[in-house]
Amino acid sequence: MLLFTFLMFNFRTRIVREKMVHKFRMFDTNIVVDVNSGAVHVFDDISYEILDYFQDYDRDALVRKFSDRYDEKEIGEACDEIEKLVQNGELFSEDDYDGILPLAEEQPVIKALCLHIAHDCNLRCRYCFASTGNFGGDRSLMSPEVAKKAVDFVIAASKGRKNIEIDFFGGEPLLNFETVKETVDYARRREKETNKNFRFTLTTNAVLLKDEHIRYINENMHNIVLSIDGREDTNDRMRTRVDGSGTYRDILPKIKKLAESRNQDNYYVRGTYTRENLDFSNDVLHLADLGFKQISLEPVVAAEGTGYEIRREDLPFLFEQYERLAREYVARRERGEWFNFFHFMIDLSQGPCAVKRIRGCGSGHEYVAVTPQGDIYPCHQFVGIEKFKMGDVYTGLQNTELQKQFARSNIYRKPKCRDCWAKFYCSGGCAANAWQFNNDINIPYDIGCELEKKRVECALWIRVAESMRSE
Amino acid sequence: MKHIRTINGATLKKSTSKGGCGECQTSCQSACKTSCTVANQSCEKK
Numbered sequence: 001m002l003l004f005t006f007l008m009f010n011f012r013t014r015i016v017r018e019k020m021v022h023k024f025r026m027f028d029t030n031i032v033v034d035v036n037s038g039a040v041h042v043f044d045d046i047s048y049e050i051l052d053y054f055q056d057y058d059r060d061a062l063v064r065k066f067s068d069r070y071d072e073k074e075i076g077e078a079c080d081e082i083e084k085l086v087q088n089g090e091l092f093s094e095d096d097y098d099g100i101l102p103l104a105e106e107q108p109v110i111k112a113l114c115l116h117i118a119h120d121c122n123l124r125c126r127y128c129f130a131s132t133g134n135f136g137g138d139r140s141l142m143s144p145e146v147a148k149k150a151v152d153f154v155i156a157a158s159k160g161r162k163n164i165e166i167d168f169f170g171g172e173p174l175l176n177f178e179t180v181k182e183t184v185d186y187a188r189r190r191e192k193e194t195n196k197n198f199r200f201t202l203t204t205n206a207v208l209l210k211d212e213h214i215r216y217i218n219e220n221m222h223n224i225v226l227s228i229d230g231r232e233d234t235n236d237r238m239r240t241r242v243d244g245s246g247t248y249r250d251i252l253p254k255i256k257k258l259a260e261s262r263n264q265d266n267y268y269v270r271g272t273y274t275r276e277n278l279d280f281s282n283d284v285l286h287l288a289d290l291g292f293k294q295i296s297l298e299p300v301v302a303a304e305g306t307g308y309e310i311r312r313e314d315l316p317f318l319f320e321q322y323e324r325l326a327r328e329y330v331a332r333r334e335r336g337e338w339f340n341f342f343h344f345m346i347d348l349s350q351g352p353c354a355v356k357r358i359r360g361c362g363s364g365h366e367y368v369a370v371t372p373q374g375d376i377y378p379c380h381q382f383v384g385i386e387k388f389k390m391g392d393v394y395t396g397l398q399n400t401e402l403q404k405q406f407a408r409s410n411i412y413r414k415p416k417c418r419d420c421w422a423k424f425y426c427s428g429g430c431a432a433n434a435w436q437f438n439n440d441i442n443i444p445y446d447i448g449c450e451l452e453k454k455r456v457e458c459a460l461w462i463r464v465a466e467s468m469r470s471e
Numbered sequence: 472m473k474h475i476r477t478i479n480g481a482t483l484k485k486s487t488s489k490g491g492c493g494e495c496q497t498s499c500q501s502a503c504k505t506s507c508t509v510a511n512q513s514c515e516k517k
Contacts, residue, residue, distance in 0.1 A: 047475055161493055350482075350514050425508075425510040
């Protein structure tokens with residue numbers, strides 16, 4: 001990465017005006033990212049080499065340096081083109097987002113809930129961060145009363161925001177589907193009174209999924225997340241019932257039926273890969289072979305010593321896996337076998353605005369989790385950690401200082417993120433992962449960062465490849 | 472240009488004019504429950 005730091009400090013926001021360019025080569029394509037502007041370019045070999053020296057060498061020095069391998073005229077042309085990008089603000093552009101940082105840190109507005117409709121589960125997945133469904137507490141179901149209080153809470157806390165999101169999560173929410181339905185009915189009544197727009201999602205392991213659920217889900221849920229890890233042996237190694245048996249053969253027809261009933265849109269089959277299936281690209285492709293069009297597979301976040309945690313020495317192999325998947329992804333989509341992989345999605349021109357990218361995922365300040373008892377935590381992964389309890393749906397947020405800490409935990413407050421080229425793509429990473437590994441929400445989980453950077457590079461290469469092939 | 476092809480311009484800078492309305496989807500509500508990814512979300516105003 002090329003990092004150029006102007007000696008221009010804004011002491012009000014403490015942002016250093018850094019010019020940051022990230023360049024990488026993938027499958028014979030030289031890709032250059034101007035981090036601060038969001039511009040993405042493809043360079044030929046000569047301009048790619050010159051770029052490293054462009055800021056420090058004058059034109060004559062560049063000619064001398066490269067004239068043994070390149071024609072002088074070519075060197076001059078490449079320099080002119082680089083200079084043109086600089087003049088256009090598409091290369092070596094400044095970080096001047098200090099003006100919008102207050103927008104990102106303004107008085108937080110909660111507008112998304114992860115509603116833990118059931119702290120119980122019919123599965124005993126080995127890697128479950130929710131301690132097989134109960135989040136370390138008693139097994140319990142959310143009552144309709146608590147759920148309705150949560151709806152009231154988020155309507156009030158969302159202030160002027162129109163769109164409100166509620167994810168029915170668990171444990172397994174189908175264990176408490178009547179409360180799901182009562183909550184939706186109640187929220188729909190209240191959205192009319194309050195001029196809000198509720199979007200519901202549901203995350204399920206699909207074991208209990210029946211036609212009546214599918215009908216209801218399709219009528220009421222904006223998105224649905226269906227848990228499956230990929231190949232049968234991969235899935236059944238981790239995703240097991242109480243008796244230890246696997247779920248693949250049971251859930252697959254149900255998940256397929258639901259995906260088809262939604263015309264292969266507004267859903268995800270979502271899985272987790274671990275050290276026990278490092279060749280996870282085969283699991284993604286297996287799901288694609290089964291006909292699924294919306295696929296997400298995420299690395300496990302597990303403590304050292306579990307045996308299935310991702311280790312630093314696994315990274316080179318995992319990088320190869322992402323590259324293999326990227327190449328196959330482009331090839332399949334080109335020949336009409338389209339599918340979407342969640343971590344390869346990047347809308348370069350109409351993605352999130354800069355304020356959103358600075359705000360990050362919103363955990364603890366825009367997005368909170370509510371337990372079956374009505375307790376509020378920064379997100380689903382903090383549930384059960386007493387010091388992160390923020391309040392409850394009856395009395396509201398008690399620990400507003402914690403909410404402010406999460407709002408301020410952004411890419412400009414995290415030293416490691418400030419100097420990272422990928423900061424506007426991951427937006428600072430997962431606070432829960434940071435806490436789990438470093439006991440500090442402002443110190444990102446290192447292995448997660450490395451995987452994220454690789455995924456972003458692959459996503460950029462895919463955009464480049466598809467853009468060039470469509471011309 | 473002969474040596475450089477621009478795939479995407481300075482769209483991030485331009486996005487500041489949208490002002491951060493906050494109406495867009497929270498990333499963990501899509502399919503991401505353990506690894507934060509924000510850039511793959513959509514802008515509500517697009």
